[in-house]
Amino acid sequence: xxxxxxxxxxxxxxxxxxxxxxxxxxxxxxxxxxxxxxxxxxxxxxxxxxxxxxxxxxxxxxxxxxxxxxxxxxxxxxxxxxxxxxxxxxxxxxxxxxxxxxxxxxxxxxxxxxxxxxxxxxxxxxxxxxxxxxxxxxxxxxxxxxxxxxxxxxxxxxxxxxxxxxxxxxxxxxxxxxxxxxxxxxxxxxxxxxxxxxxxxxxxxxxxxxxxxxxxxxxxxxxxxxxxxxxxxxxxxxxxxxxxxxxxxxxxxxxxxxxxxxxxxxxxxxxxxxxxxxxxxxxxxxxxxxxxx
Amino acid sequence: xxxxxxxxxxxxxxxxxxxxxxxxxxxxxxxxxxxxxxxxxxxxxxxxxxxxxxxxxxxxxxxxxxxxxxxxxxxxxxxxxxxxxxxxxxxxxxxxxxxxxxxxxxxxxxxxxxxxxxxxxxxxxxxxxxxxxxxxxxxxxxxxxxxxxxxxxxxxxxxxxxxxxxxxxxxxxxxxxxxxxxxxxxxxxxxxxxxxxxxxxxxxxxxxxxxxxxxxxxxxxxxxxxxxxxxxxxxxxxxxxxxxxxxxxxxxxxxxxxxxxxxxxxxxxxxxxxxxxxxxxxxxxxxxxxxxxxxxxxxxxxxxxxxxxxxxxxxxxxxxxx
Numbered sequence: 001x002x003x004x005x006x007x008x009x010x011x012x013x014x015x016x017x018x019x020x021x022x023x024x025x026x027x028x029x030x031x032x033x034x035x036x037x038x039x040x041x042x043x044x045x046x047x048x049x050x051x052x053x054x055x056x057x058x059x060x061x062x063x064x065x066x067x068x069x070x071x072x073x074x075x076x077x078x079x080x081x082x083x084x085x086x087x088x089x090x091x092x093x094x095x096x097x098x099x100x101x102x103x104x105x106x107x108x109x110x111x112x113x114x115x116x117x118x119x120x121x122x123x124x125x126x127x128x129x130x131x132x133x134x135x136x137x138x139x140x141x142x143x144x145x146x147x148x149x150x151x152x153x154x155x156x157x158x159x160x161x162x163x164x165x166x167x168x169x170x171x172x173x174x175x176x177x178x179x180x181x182x183x184x185x186x187x188x189x190x191x192x193x194x195x196x197x198x199x200x201x202x203x204x205x206x207x208x209x210x211x212x213x214x215x216x217x218x219x220x221x222x223x224x225x226x227x228x229x230x231x232x233x234x235x236x237x238x239x240x241x242x243x244x245x246x247x248x249x250x251x252x253x254x255x256x257x258x259x260x261x262x263x264x265x266x267x268x269x270x271x272x273x274x275x276x277x278x279x280x281x282x283x284x285x286x287x288x289x290x291x292x293x
Numbered sequence: 294x295x296x297x298x299x300x301x302x303x304x305x306x307x308x309x310x311x312x313x314x315x316x317x318x319x320x321x322x323x324x325x326x327x328x329x330x331x332x333x334x335x336x337x338x339x340x341x342x343x344x345x346x347x348x349x350x351x352x353x354x355x356x357x358x359x360x361x362x363x364x365x366x367x368x369x370x371x372x373x374x375x376x377x378x379x380x381x382x383x384x385x386x387x388x389x390x391x392x393x394x395x396x397x398x399x400x401x402x403x404x405x406x407x408x409x410x411x412x413x414x415x416x417x418x419x420x421x422x423x424x425x426x427x428x429x430x431x432x433x434x435x436x437x438x439x440x441x442x443x444x445x446x447x448x449x450x451x452x453x454x455x456x457x458x459x460x461x462x463x464x465x466x467x468x469x470x471x472x473x474x475x476x477x478x479x480x481x482x483x484x485x486x487x488x489x490x491x492x493x494x495x496x497x498x499x500x501x502x503x504x505x506x507x508x509x510x511x512x513x514x515x516x517x518x519x520x521x522x523x524x525x526x527x528x529x530x531x532x533x534x535x536x537x538x539x540x541x542x543x544x545x546x547x548x549x550x551x552x553x554x555x556x557x558x559x560x561x562x563x564x565x566x567x568x569x570x571x572x573x574x575x576x577x578x579x580x581x582x583x584x585x586x587x588x589x590x591x592x593x594x595x596x597x598x599x600x601x602x603x604x605x606x607x608x609x610x611x612x613x614x615x
Binding site: 027030031033034035038041042045115116117119120121122123124125126127130131286287 | 343344345346347365367368370371372374376377378379380382383387388390391392393394395396397398399400403439
C-alpha cells in the first residue's frame with residue numbers, strides 16, 4: 001500500500017458527483033453497459049468458445065445431414081418445404097435457443113452466490129439489477145448469434161422454396177426466442193436459489209414442450225405457441241397440412257393472426273413482464289451469500 | 294446530527310437459529326470495532342447494516358436511513374466482506390471499473406478512479422494482472438480498493454487482516470487509522486483484538502448474536518473491574534489473609550499456590566477486594582507484597598463476558614492471570 005498518510009479527510013471529489021439525481025432507469029442505463037462489456041470480455045474463454053461452437057455446430061450438422069438424405073425428387077415438394085421450415089424452427093429458435101438461454105441465463109444469480117461475488121453487486125447502487133440485466137443481454141447476444149449463425153450456415157443446403165424469407169423469419173424468431181426464454185429463465189433463477197437448472201429444464205419441458213402442443217386455451221400462455229404462430233404466418237405454411245387435415249387438432253395450434261405482428265407484440269410483452277418481475281424481485285428477495293449469513 | 298447506527302430490538306433468525314438477538318444500541322458517527330469469535334454474528338450484523346439481510350424483529354437505521362428500503366445508502370457505505378475474492382479471468386482494474394459503473398459512474402470517471410484507488414492500496418503495478426493470479430494479501434487489498442473506490446462515508450470491513458503478512462497487516466492498520474482520523478466512519482469486524490485496538494478506542498463485543506458490551510476501552514476496563522475474575526496476591530501473611538478473605542461473601546475460592554506466599558483468589562467483585570486489602574494493609578492486619586490480576590486488556594474482558602454469557606461458574610477458565 002502506498003503512503004498511509006493519505007488524507008482521507010479531504011472531501012472526496014468523486015463521491016456522488018456522477019450519480020446525483022439519477023433515477024432507476026438513468027442509473028440502469030449507465031450501469032448495464034458496464035456489466036455487458038465486462039461480461040463480454042470475461043466470456044471470451046476457451047470453454048465458452050467451445051460451447052458456442054457446439055451450440056452452433058450440432059444443429060447445423062444435423063440439418064445439413066437430413067437435407068442430404070432427402071431424395072432429389074422430393075426436394076421441390078411443398079410438403080418438403082413445410083417439413084424443413086418446421087425442422088429448422090424446431091432445432092434453432094425452439095430447442096437450441098431455449099437450451100442456450102437455459103444454460104446461460106437461469107444460473108446468473110446462483111453462479112454469483114456460489115462464486116461469493118454476489119455481495120459486491122448487492123452493495124452497489126442498482127448493482128443487482130444492472131448485473132442481472134447486463135448478464136441477460138450478454139446471454140441473448142451469445143445465443144442469438146449462435147442461432148443466426150446456424151440459420152445462415154444451414155439454409156443454403158436446405159430444400160426451401162423461399163430461403164431468403166426463411167432466413168429472415170428464423171433469425172427474427174431466434175431473437176424473439178432468446179429474449180423471451182432468457183427473461184423466463186432469469187425469473188426462475190431469481191426466485192429459486194437451488195437446483196435452478198433442473199427447475200428451469202422441468203418447466204421448459206412441461207410448459208414449452210407439452211402444454212404448448214395441447215390445442216386448447218392453455219397453450220396460448222406459452223412462448224412456443226407465439227413463436228410457432230409467427231413461423232406459420234410469415235412463411236405461409238399450411239397449419240392443416242402440418243397438423244391434421246380434419247381440423248380437429250389444427251384448430252388452436254396457431255394463432256389467428258394473419259400478419260403475425262400481434263404475436264411479436266405478445267412475445268415482447270411477455271419478455272418485458274417477466275424481465276420487470278425478475279428485476280423487481282432481485283432487489284427484494286434475500287439471498288444467503290456466505291456461510292455465516 | 295444523524296447517528297451512524299440505531300438498532301431497535303434488532304433480531305434476525307435463520308429458522309430456529311439466532312443470528313442476531315435483540316440488539317438495542319445507538320451510536321454516533323465514528324470508528325468502531327465489532328469484536329467476536331467466528332460465528333458470533335458479526336457478518337450477520339454487517340448483512341443487516343448493508344441491507345443484504347432483513348431483520349426478523351425490530352428495526353435499524355444506518356446514517357439515518359433504513360438499509361432495507363433505500364438503495365441510496367449503498368452510495369454512502371463501502372463494504373469489504375470477509376469472503377475470499379474468487380474472480381477469474383479479469384484484472385483488478387476491470388473489476389473495479391465494473392463495480393464503479395454499477396454504482397452509476399461514467400466509464401471515463403470509473404477508469405480514472407480505479408487507477409487512483411489501486412495506487413492507494415498498492416496495486417498499481419498489478420492492475421492489469423488477472424485477480425486469480427494475486428496472492429491472498431493482494432486480493433485483500435483489492436477488496437479494500439472496491440470498498441473505498443466510490444468515496445463512502447462509512448467503511449465496513451469484515452476481518453480485513455485475514456491473509457495479510459505482518460507488513461500487510463501494518464499497512465492495512467495504518468490505512469484504517471488514517472481513515473478513522475479523517476473523520477469518516479468505520480466499522481471493523483475482527484477477532485484479532487490487539488490489531489483493532491490500534492485503530493479505534495470504541496468496541497462492540499458480540500457473541501451468540503448478543504451484544505455483550507460496548508464502549509471505549511476505558512469504559513470496558515471499568516466493566517472488567519466489576520466482573521468475577523482470578524486475582525493473585527503475594528503476601529508474607531498468607532494464612533492470615535486467607536482466613537480474613539474466607540469470611541467475605543464476594544470471595545468465591547481461595548487457593549494456596551505452590552509458590553511461596555501466593556494466594557490465588559476467585560473473586561466476584563474485585564473492587565471490594567481491593568478496598569478490603571487496602572484497609573487491612575493500612576491497619577497492619579496483613580502485609581501485601583504484590584497484587585496481580587487480569588491484565589485489563591479487552592481480550593480478558595471478552596473472555597469473562599463470554600464465560601458469563603455461557604453461564605460458566607469459573608469465569609476465567611482460559612489463560613492464567615498475569
